[in-house]
Amino acid sequence: MHTSDEEYFNSLLKKPTVFKDIGCLSVTYIPPYLPHREEELRTLAKCFKTVFDGQDGPLKKVCITGPTGSGKTTLAKRFGQLLENIDKTNNFMLVYINCRIYKSPYLIISTLARKLNKAIPARGYSFEELQSLLIRLLDFYSPNVLLILDEVDYLISRVGTDFLYTLLRISEMTTKQWISYIFVARNLNFVYQMDASTQSSFQSSHISLDRYSEPDLKDIIKSRSELAFFDDTITEDANELIADIASRSGDARYAIELLWGAGQCADDENSPIVYPDHVRKAKALIHPEIRREIILTLTLHQKLILLAIIRKLKHTKNAYISTNDSISSYKLVCEEYKEEPRKHTQVWSYLKELSKQDVITTKISGEGMRGKTTLISIPDISVETIEMFLVKAIENQKKTVEHVEK
Numbered sequence: 001m002h003t004s005d006e007e008y009f010n011s012l013l014k015k016p017t018v019f020k021d022i023g024c025l026s027v028t029y030i031p032p033y034l035p036h037r038e039e040e041l042r043t044l045a046k047c048f049k050t051v052f053d054g055q056d057g058p059l060k061k062v063c064i065t066g067p068t069g070s071g072k073t074t075l076a077k078r079f080g081q082l083l084e085n086i087d088k089t090n091n092f093m094l095v096y097i098n099c100r101i102y103k104s105p106y107l108i109i110s111t112l113a114r115k116l117n118k119a120i121p122a123r124g125y126s127f128e129e130l131q132s133l134l135i136r137l138l139d140f141y142s143p144n145v146l147l148i149l150d151e152v153d154y155l156i157s158r159v160g161t162d163f164l165y166t167l168l169r170i171s172e173m174t175t176k177q178w179i180s181y182i183f184v185a186r187n188l189n190f191v192y193q194m195d196a197s198t199q200s201s202f203q204s205s206h207i208s209l210d211r212y213s214e215p216d217l218k219d220i221i222k223s224r225s226e227l228a229f230f231d232d233t234i235t236e237d238a239n240e241l242i243a244d245i246a247s248r249s250g251d252a253r254y255a256i257e258l259l260w261g262a263g264q265c266a267d268d269e270n271s272p273i274v275y276p277d278h279v280r281k282a283k284a285l286i287h288p289e290i291r292r293e294i295i296l297t298l299t300l301h302q303k304l305i306l307l308a309i310i311r312k313l314k315h316t317k318n319a320y321i322s323t324n325d326s327i328s329s330y331k332l333v334c335e336e337y338k339e340e341p342r343k344h345t346q347v348w349s350y351l352k353e354l355s356k357q358d359v360i361t362t363k364i365s366g367e368g369m370r371g372k373t374t375l376i377s378i379p380d381i382s383v384e385t386i387e388m389f390l391v392k393a394i395e396n397q398k399k400t401v402e403h404v405e406k
């Protein structure tokens with residue numbers, strides 16, 4: 001490192017900061033206390049009590065639903081952590097699977113099998129072989145598994161409901177019910193495609209979370225800022241402003257992102273205290289509609305087509321663009337990034353995938369257009385903000401690929 005670079009880096013490390021532990025504001029952090037979800041945590045404990053006192057009752061499964069940022073993932077994971085802490089002797093095993101990342105039934109079953117025995121190869125079995133292997137492993141190890149399947153509605157929209165039947169049937173085929181389930185989804189719509197008895201079993205063990213209200217968000221922000229900031233570094237007004245802004249969507253994720261952004265702005269300005277103005281500046285940069293984690297899980301060409309759509313929407317200033325326009329814009333973006341454009345049918349499947357993930361919205365054109373065509377838009381969002389984020393994500397992905405290829 002050049003001396004001046006070293007100096008810069010040293011001064012950066014020594015720079016005063018309002019953050020005591022910025023990690024407490026990361027997306028993966030699970031706080032030890034969840035204000036306004038105490039009752040739901042107790043409901044979960046009651047639902048799973050029989051499993052953990054060794055009784056062999058009926059199959060235990062609970063479905064947690066609620067809008068984005070209502071704390072579904074955090075509640076399920078926090079409950080899993082509690083069981084992990086309590087049940088050290090009872091062969092407890094927490095398995096958390098996010099179905100947006102583990103996108104196929106095969107991957108999910110093989111992940112479960114490999115949790116039980118690391119020597120199981122990730123590939124090479126047929127799906128049926130893998131299922132019977134899992135049944136044998138469960139009976140052999142007799143574990144107390146809590147399987148959290150997060151964003152299961154997304155998986156069902158891709159592969160249909162058969163997989164859920166298969167998964168639940170595994171518990172009928174083992175000598176004891178070794179697996180208990182927490183399913184996490186936006187709503188119960190995915191269940192309505194299933195037979196009547198499965199539907200009613202899901203409905204009877206359902207925890208529905210509401211959007212957070214402004215006072216709820218205030219408590220959440222307070223408890224998270226106590227973990228993340230030094231004492232007295234964030235003003236009451238700043239806290240209130242964050243709660244006010246985030247209460248329009250009731251989304252705790254947005255509140256935490258604003259909290260993080262406001263702290264960063266204060267640090268950038270060398271301010272020892274986070275004021276409402278820092279919150280306003282953070283608001284201009286952070287948009288609740290973008291789920292950054294989802295954009296990061298897209299493949300390179302899915303990102304390129306998304307960028308193409310955004311650029312075209314920006315250029316035309318229309319609310320919707322046609323599929324043909326998005327494909328011609330995609331070709332230009334590919335040229336810019338020196339990527340060979342994918343075939344038409346492949347691009348179609350990318351568009352379908354983006355729509356399933358709620359990254360884009362589509363509708364069929366109505367009157368006033370010749371013939372019927374699919375129109376594409378991006379839900380309520382400042383296109384500039386996603387564009388910036390997306391360009392960075394594409395550049396990073398290209399760098400990593402080039403690095404691996406070297």
Ligand SMILES: Nc1ncnc2c1ncn2[C@@H]1O[C@H](COP(=O)(O)OP(=O)(O)OP(=O)(O)O)[C@@H](O)[C@H]1O
Pocket residue numbers: 026027029030031033034035036037066067068069070071072073074075186220224252253254256
């Ligand atoms: N009661 C709470 N107390 C403290 N932090 C919370 C609480 N509820 C949610 N959060 C925080 O808000 C963010 C979003 O929560 P979470 O990821 O659980 O939402 P979600 O309902 O799963 O959203 P999505 O549908 O988008 O997946 C996380 O950073 C989480 O730590």
Ligand SMILES: [Mg+2]
Pocket residue numbers: 072073074150
């Ligand atoms: Mg979630």
